[in-house]
Amino acid sequence: GEDVEQSLFLSVREGDSSVINCTYTDSSSTYLYWYKQEPGAGLQLLTYIFSNMDMKQDQRLTVLLNKKDKHLSLRIADTQTGDSAIYFCAERGILSGGYNKLIFGAGTRLAVHP
Amino acid sequence: GAVVSQHPSWVICKSGTSVKIECRSLDFQATTMFWYRQFPKQSLMLMATSNEGSKATYEQGVEKDKFLINHASLTLSTLTVTSAHPEDSSFYICSARDRRRQNNQPQHFGDGTRLSIL
Numbered sequence: 001g002e003d004v005e006q007s008l009f010l011s012v013r014e015g016d017s018s019v020i021n022c023t024y025t026d027s028s029s030t031y032l033y034w035y036k037q038e039p040g041a042g043l044q045l046l047t048y049i050f051s052n053m054d055m056k057q058d059q060r061l062t063v064l065l066n067k068k069d070k071h072l073s074l075r076i077a078d079t080q081t082g083d084s085a086i087y088f089c090a091e092r093g094i095l096s097g098g099y100n101k102l103i104f105g106a107g108t109r110l111a112v113h114p
Numbered sequence: 115g116a117v118v119s120q121h122p123s124w125v126i127c128k129s130g131t132s133v134k135i136e137c138r139s140l141d142f143q144a145t146t147m148f149w150y151r152q153f154p155k156q157s158l159m160l161m162a163t164s165n166e167g168s169k170a171t172y173e174q175g176v177e178k179d180k181f182l183i184n185h186a187s188l189t190l191s192t193l194t195v196t197s198a199h200p201e202d203s204s205f206y207i208c209s210a211r212d213r214r215r216q217n218n219q220p221q222h223f224g225d226g227t228r229l230s231i232l
Contacts, residue, residue, distance in 0.1 A: 035223075040226070040228070041225050041226065042118075042120070042207050042209075042223040042224050042225040042226045043158075043207070043209075043223040044223070045222075045223075088157065088158070100211075101148070101160055101163065102148075102160075102221060104157045104158045105157060106156065106157045107155075107156075107157055109155075
């Protein structure tokens with residue numbers, strides 16, 4: 001079945017890089033996503049990567065995809081206190097009705113300290 | 115960018131009350147909307163998929179008579195928690211799929227509704 005796993009907690013010092021890891025099981029996933037959730041709020045799409053790409057960079061964010069190992073990572077350069085949040089990895093799966101759905105990992109809580 | 119408005123953001127009510135949550139796509143049309151439930155410090159659990167003009171598709175284990183979903187227009191879906199009890203207390207989040215089916219961003223999320231049943 002479809003499953004997405006992530007480490008639950010990451011603590012980094014302000015200014016350092018953060019790397020959040022994720023593994024998924026569905027090799028047919030075409031898109032993989034990273035979402036950010038701040039306390040009491042909904043999800044904000046940070047970035048995504050298409051399955052035929054190995055890397056995508058968007059300002060401070062770098063996504064690496066190892067399709068062979070089904071491993072996805074999100075690197076945040078120069079991490080700031082405003083980056084403290086929960087980060088969800090998600091893959092795009094297929095509903096039985098043919099509609100796309102997102103399968104989320106449990107979320108990684110990133111804490112940035114001075 | 116695409117905006118999804120969810121209302122109310124927080125509701126507290128007595129056990130036995132029915133509560134309606136609205137999800138609106140403000141600047142795009144959404145043929146498909148999704149309803150999620152999130153427990154504290156946990157991931158999002160898909161409850162149901164709501165399609166405009168047709169019945170919602172519920173995930174396994176979700177009671178359709180308990181969680182009534184209506185998707186009456188291309189910009190509005192509602193979730194009604196009927197006869198709510200304390201175990202229904204949770205954070206409910208909706209998302210909407212742009213009718214133009216932009217594959218790189220399949221769902222736009224609302225800010226969620228925190229439901230507390232006393």
